[in-house]
Amino acid sequence: MKTIQILLIGILFMTYSFSTQAQVSVNVNIGTPPAWGPSGYSAVDYYYLPDIEAYYDVRATEFIILSNGRWIRSRNLPNQYRSYNLYNGYKVVLNDYRGKTPYANFKTHKIKYYKGYKGKPQKNIGVYKVNNSSSIKANKNYKSEPGNHGNNKKDKGNNGHGKDKN
Structure with missing residues (x-):
């Protein structure tokens, strides 16, 4: 009888231990829009960047670029x-697209x-x-100016890295 009690206590302890571990949650910021992304959108999957005819996958944090006929x-x-x-640069928010190939609509996006x-x-x-290292004062929001796409000699852009390195 004592062996059964010990066995039951062991099983209960293991069950309690397992359920306690199962309640631990991990919060990872996958799919957080980049600082250069447009504000005011709660759910964003992709941006289309018309000036360079490329896409940005917010969830995967990757650019999708046409190179030698391949994406x-x-x-x-x-x-x-x-x-x-x-x-x-202007960003078109594509929050109605599901899947991993927003470029399937590239012909339409390129024209529109x-x-x-x-x-x-x-x-x-x-x-x-x-x-x-001096920042443009915009209280957390920087309003893009029409026609200015990093062509100013003082403005070195992002050096093709997609993120500000300062």
Whole structure:
């Protein structure tokens, strides 16, 4: 009888231990929009970047770029876009697309959101920092200016890395 009691206590202890461990949760910020992303959206899957005809996958934190006829994913923009300023460039929010191939609609996006396209004014989630460590004062939101895409000689853009390195 005593052996059965010990066995039952052991099983209860293991069950309690397992259920306690099962209640531990992990909170990981997968899919957090980048600082250069437009503010005001609660659910974002992809951005289309008309000026460079590329996509950004918010959940995977990767750019999707057409290269030699193939769509490739990369954490950074390719060298040819090193002077492109993600904070100033217009971002089309594609929050109605599910799946991993937003470029399946590329022909439509390319026509509808042509290079130089500007929809409604956007404010970025974060503040854009100029390379000399002085930041543009915008209280947490930097309003992109029409026509300014990192072509100013003082503005080095993001050096093709998709994130501000300062």
